[in-house]
Amino acid sequence: MLNRRGFIIGALALGGCAPSVITSPAKRIAVTIDDFNLGFNIRLNPRERNERILAAFDKHNHKAAGFVTGRYVDNVFGDEVVQSWSDAGHLIGNHTYTHLNSSDEPAELIETDIIKNDALLSKYPAYRKFFRFPFLAEGGSLDKIATYRAFLKQQGFQNAAVTVDTVDWYITGRMEKRLKRDDMADLEPYRDYYVEAVVTLADHFQNLAEQIGMPNLPHSMLMHHNVLNGLFLDDVLQALKDNGWSMVDAKEAFAHPLYKLQPETPTRSRSLLSVLAQEKGITDTGYPKAYYGWGKKSMDALGL
């Protein structure tokens, strides 16, 4: 900001008719990693996977956020993994203990599950009261959404909304199926597909942010602790940088006022930006066509 202002003043001082300064939006993004399901063990074991994810963040000088589902880490190895995130200075957030769908289950059940997870995660120094709904299901009906909002507020939680959804869970599901059939399968086509998907989707949601008048919004990108990211997170972060993105620490991103907005339109497991864009009368708020149905047709066509 200061530099930019300094440059404008300098330019004006130099000539009487300075050209208008066109500033492109700052494309800034934070990685958030959900679930911490550490079960899959082919090609990379979960310890190697975790080490590679943390190494990718270090390499790109990024402090991310991990939204932890308690039942996956409520054991000796899980504790080691969450502790490694806390030690590395990544934000730890709450993703319920059991990972139930908040829209389908009674609110009291989900609230108990959030409290149970809070008790488990409170021992980690990097734990903060940020909450992410499993499946991004904020409650379904407006009544239930209001119930959860009141509960989270009373408990001191901020809803850690997603602005960029990467469909990594779908891509890893298909890749894991392949690996179960052939653990030596060539994974380069999966890497290329995933990298392109993330860059395309990040730009898509940046476009929505610009359309609703928030061009400099720090994005919160949804990914998961899975083998896909163990293998390719570094490639993804590099590709984002190569496409004009810079990393913003997750804690800093969530301090942006956008993440305090509580739209009256049900989220229905979508990016907060899709919901806000819909409220502004923008009709084309869904995924780019290649990612309809999570990208099933695209992956089918590529034999992935």
Ligand SMILES: [Zn+2]
């Ligand atoms: Zn989840």
